[in-house]
Amino acid sequence: MVISVPEKNDISLVLCGEAGQGIQTVEQILVRAFKMTGFNVSASKEYMSRVRGGQNSTQIRVSSRRVAAFLDRTDILVALSPGAIKHLQNRISSATIIIGDEKDVGKDHIGLPFRKMAREIGGPIFANIIAASTVCQMLDVDLETFHHCLTSMFARKGEEILEKDIKAGNQGYQLGESLKKIKIEKNPSLSSELLLNGSEAVALGCIAGGCRFISSYPMTPSTPVQAFLAEHASKVELVFEQAEDEIAALNMALGASYAGARSMVATSGSGFALMGEAVGLAGMTETPVVIYIGMRPGPAVGLPTRTAQEDLDLSLYSGPGEFTRAIFAPSKLEDAYYLSQQAFDLAEKYQIPVFILSDQYLADLYYNFPEENLRDMKIKNYLAKTKKNYLRYQFTPSGISPRGIPGYGNGLVVADSDEHDEAGHLTEDLEIRTKMVEKRYHKLKELKNEVMAPELYGSDHYQLLVLGWGSTYHPLKEALEELDNEEISLLHFQQVYPLHPDTRMLLEKAEKNVIFENNIKSQFANLIKLETGQEVDKKVLKYNGIPFSVEEVISNIKGELK
Amino acid sequence: MKEDVYDMLGADVAWCPGCGNFGILTAIKKALSDLDIKPEELVLVSGIGQAGKLPHYLKSNVFNGLHGRSLPPATGIKAANPQLTVIDVSGDGCMYGEGGNHFMHTIRRNVDLTNLVHNNMVYGLTKGQASPTSQIDFHTPLQVEGVFEEPFNPLTVAISLGAGFVARAFSGDIEKTREIIKNAIQHKGYALVDIFQPCVTFNRINTYQWFQKHTYYLEKEHNPQDKVEAFKRASETENYPLGIFYQNKDKKTFDENLKVYEGDGRPLYQREVNQEALKKLINSKRGL
Numbered sequence: 001m002v003i004s005v006p007e008k009n010d011i012s013l014v015l016c017g018e019a020g021q022g023i024q025t026v027e028q029i030l031v032r033a034f035k036m037t038g039f040n041v042s043a044s045k046e047y048m049s050r051v052r053g054g055q056n057s058t059q060i061r062v063s064s065r066r067v068a069a070f071l072d073r074t075d076i077l078v079a080l081s082p083g084a085i086k087h088l089q090n091r092i093s094s095a096t097i098i099i100g101d102e103k104d105v106g107k108d109h110i111g112l113p114f115r116k117m118a119r120e121i122g123g124p125i126f127a128n129i130i131a132a133s134t135v136c137q138m139l140d141v142d143l144e145t146f147h148h149c150l151t152s153m154f155a156r157k158g159e160e161i162l163e164k165d166i167k168a169g170n171q172g173y174q175l176g177e178s179l180k181k182i183k184i185e186k187n188p189s190l191s192s193e194l195l196l197n198g199s200e201a202v203a204l205g206c207i208a209g210g211c212r213f214i215s216s217y218p219m220t221p222s223t224p225v226q227a228f229l230a231e232h233a234s235k236v237e238l239v240f241e242q243a244e245d246e247i248a249a250l251n252m253a254l255g256a257s258y259a260g261a262r263s264m265v266a267t268s269g270s271g272f273a274l275m276g277e278a279v280g281l282a283g284m285t286e287t288p289v290v291i292y293i294g295m296r297p298g299p300a301v302g303l304p305t306r307t308a309q310e311d312l313d314l315s316l317y318s319g320p321g322e323f324t325r326a327i328f329a330p331s332k333l334e335d336a337y338y339l340s341q342q343a344f345d346l347a348e349k350y351q352i353p354v355f356i357l358s359d360q361y362l363a364d365l366y367y368n369f370p371e372e373n374l375r376d377m378k379i380k381n382y383l384a385k386t387k388k389n390y391l392r393y394q395f396t397p398s399g400i401s402p403r404g405i406p407g408y409g410n411g412l413v414v415a416d417s418d419e420h421d422e423a424g425h426l427t428e429d430l431e432i433r434t435k436m437v438e439k440r441y442h443k444l445k446e447l448k449n450e451v452m453a454p455e456l457y458g459s460d461h462y463q464l465l466v467l468g469w470g471s472t473y474h475p476l477k478e479a480l481e482e483l484d485n486e487e488i489s490l491l492h493f494q495q496v497y498p499l500h501p502d503t504r505m506l507l508e509k510a511e512k513n514v515i516f517e518n519n520i521k522s523q524f525a526n527l528i529k530l531e532t533g534q535e536v537d538k539k540v541l542k543y544n545g546i547p548f549s550v551e552e553v554i555s556n557i558k559g560e561l562k
Numbered sequence: 563m564k565e566d567v568y569d570m571l572g573a574d575v576a577w578c579p580g581c582g583n584f585g586i587l588t589a590i591k592k593a594l595s596d597l598d599i600k601p602e603e604l605v606l607v608s609g610i611g612q613a614g615k616l617p618h619y620l621k622s623n624v625f626n627g628l629h630g631r632s633l634p635p636a637t638g639i640k641a642a643n644p645q646l647t648v649i650d651v652s653g654d655g656c657m658y659g660e661g662g663n664h665f666m667h668t669i670r671r672n673v674d675l676t677n678l679v680h681n682n683m684v685y686g687l688t689k690g691q692a693s694p695t696s697q698i699d700f701h702t703p704l705q706v707e708g709v710f711e712e713p714f715n716p717l718t719v720a721i722s723l724g725a726g727f728v729a730r731a732f733s734g735d736i737e738k739t740r741e742i743i744k745n746a747i748q749h750k751g752y753a754l755v756d757i758f759q760p761c762v763t764f765n766r767i768n769t770y771q772w773f774q775k776h777t778y779y780l781e782k783e784h785n786p787q788d789k790v791e792a793f794k795r796a797s798e799t800e801n802y803p804l805g806i807f808y809q810n811k812d813k814k815t816f817d818e819n820l821k822v823y824e825g826d827g828r829p830l831y832q833r834e835v836n837q838e839a840l841k842k843l844i845n846s847k848r849g850l
């Protein structure tokens with residue numbers, strides 16, 4: 001069998017099969033096995049909103065470099081269903097090695113008796129394991145490592161199943177022996193690195209940030225953050241409560257926060273739309289809260305399992321009235337951990353709602369990185385012990401009043417959604433009203449002094465400046481690496497509101513700038529214009545639910561160079 | 563504790579003279595003073611409406627939230643600090659209309675709080691529209707042909723959802739209302755007291771006289787442990803029984819179900835990040 005193998009130390013492996021076939025399990029096993037072997041791995045998935053059938057795929061990049069971006073290129077396709085090749089037709093070329101069941105892939109590709117062997121072992125479900133093991137053999141993962149990953153995945157299912165899985169693994173490995181090997185440089189020190197996804201990074205950051213209470217209502221793609229915190233709630237001493245709806249969720253979180261617990265909610269588009277009123281309540285009562293939004297394409301139900309950056313406007317403008325807020329949009333997992341801590345810190349310090357905008361792509365994106373890259377923030381306690389005659393909304397130059405909570409001190413803590421006086425009691429005194437509006441809004445002034453700077457990747461002397469925010473970081477950065485052009489730099493934002501004061505100057509320096517966003521309105525470009533007066537020259541917008549690929553970014557940037 | 567510790571001297575009370583809300587305010591203060599609950603240990607949570615303003619007239623900690631949304635923050639407060647006494651005060655529109663979903667689910671959670679609902683069968687603050695408890699044929703500027711919807715029966719709903727304490731009071735009888743509220747506060751778990759409250763401005767049908775005429779107290783022999791009987795009595799609409807319809811003291815409360823409080827009653831704000839548990843969690847993410 002003659003097959004061509006890319007020799008680039010960087011393989012894009014795509015697994016594709018039907019929902020319910022266990023693709024995710026295979027992904028987990030492979031990603032672990034590759035990392036243990038000493039490869040860098042990253043995985044991102046695209047899937048349908050259904051429990052059975054359809055076509056779901058996962059892209060796993062196996063590389064000697066740290067790469068985590070989505071690629072169009074597919075070096076190896078493991079087709080686990082008859083429809084897989086058709087599903088991925090735009091991402092395969094004549095160079096793609098296609099491996100699949102002999103009945104599915106046809107003569108031009110590598111057809112192997114996966115299903116037949118699986119049936120002999122005990123059922124079609126083992127076909128995935130056989131295929132995964134075949135790929136491991138091709139990539140020179142040793143059988144022991146593969147066994148180890150199988151065991152850690154299936155041990156809890158009992159001896160008998162594990163034994164069959166091991167058998168399936170052995171047989172797949174043998175099948176792989178007849179195929180040509182692909183060499184990727186190994187670095188044994190990678191095997192002990194962390195391997196997590198965007199949801200876990202955010203959730204861990206929330207724990208590190210002192211989160212004590214989360215109430216939420218399940219909604220893709222925010223559910224994994226909820227599930228992670230629910231799973232570990234008792235160990236890390238927090239309360240997770242599934243609310244009856246999103247309205248209850250945010251109101252509950254505000255109650256818990258009023259009583260002193262660092263609180264958050266996790267939701268997505270439509271769910272967040274229901275929270276709008278309570279965002280205003282957070283603003284009015286000056287109650288800290290962290291709102292995690294996993295964005296997906298809307299409006300309404302939209303595409304539940306796909307990715308988008310469509311809810312920046314909604315986060316920015318949600319809630320009636322005017323008050324201060326901050327919005328983060330993590331791009332790297334390491335930073336998501338830190339930013340989540342910072343979200344809690346800012347929420348507490350300024351007594352405001354703080355948003356963490358993620359999306360399906362980032363929420364499901366896995367990759368390895370060293371533990372040192374996780375930065376911890378020292379937790380500051382902003383609570384004040386109250387004295388008699390305590391005034392919850394005392395006027396101060398910064399607009400930030402000492403924040404008391406009920407049961408801590410001799411004072412009484414009165415929080416009100418009506419306009420209120422310094423004591424918190426409702427008032428229609430219009431002079432007080434004016435001062436309260438200013439108090440709530442002017443906190444923004446101080447907040448602007450600690451905005452996270454956007455990351456400039458590339459030289460300071462750029463002519464073309466590429467702009468992005470949130471999850472587009474990896475494809476944009478890798479595209480720039482590939483282009484390797486002194487005159488092009490990337491400016492990437494992880495805090496999208498308020499904007500860093502240097503933003504205007506950095507944009508002005510460029511002869512031309514181009515932004516990449518996963519929405520049709522160029523929401524972030526509009527915000528930049530509004531806040532800095534700087535027009536973004538070119539907008540590359542994608543809103544079909546799939547993230548930008550490196551190739552797509554490269555070809556768009558090349559178009560700008562002409 | 564003397565009743566006047568709860569007085570808010572100088573409060574600019576926005577209620578109409580003669581409103582049933584005054585009777586409820588007095589009854590709550592008396593009940594709190596009987597139970598010796600310090601203002602600092604008490605949180606009054608309310609929504610929006612005339613009833614929702616009550617916390618501003620009673621010295622305590624206050625969370626006056628959104629219309630219909632008083633129970634979720636009350637739940638959050640209790641979850642964050644079970645040592646606080648939490649009383650939720652709302653109108654019938656707030657609780658049974660806008661907040662109906664939270665009403666159901668707070669009962670299911672069995673949050674240890676007292677849910678006082680001022681039931682005037684009308685929307686007061688927005689000047690006289692029908693509420694979920696308005697009676698058939700009640701005319702308002704929005705219900706021009708009169709109400710035709712079946713009035714909401716909070717008691718039967720609460721009983722059937724398994725509420726641990728279900729009672730009805732009448733604000734015209736401060737002494738009895740005080741006793742019922744006292745019992746409700748003492749009840750461990752969710753306690754509903756629906757309180758008939760004449761709105762002298764926008765409800766000319768269900769007046770003090772009307773309530774007096776159409777209500778009576780459950781007999782001494784009524785057994786609040788008997789759920790079926792409680793349901794039956796709560797279904798009466800010819801005349802309305804008052805008193806404690808149902809009580810079940812054996813239900814585990816929401817905060818008793820929260821693992822964080824097992825063997826450690828400290829409120830959440832007193833806890834620090836468990837660095838060891840966090841490190842362990844991070845360590846478990848090596849895909850090994």
Ligand SMILES: Cc1ncc(C[n+]2csc(CCOP(=O)(O)OP(=O)(O)O)c2C)c(N)n1
Pocket residue numbers: 610611612613614629652653654655656657680682684685686687688693
């Ligand atoms: C979301 C929302 N919708 C509507 C209103 C307007 N609103 C305020 S109070 C109220 C009804 C008040 O009736 P009820 O809850 O029975 O209380 P009462 O004033 O009779 O004591 C309404 C509709 C509001 N504040 N918020």
Ligand code: SF4
Pocket residue numbers: 576577578580581582583612682686687760761762763764
């Ligand atoms: S409008 Fe009705 S309920 Fe409101 S204060 Fe006046 S009498 Fe009481």
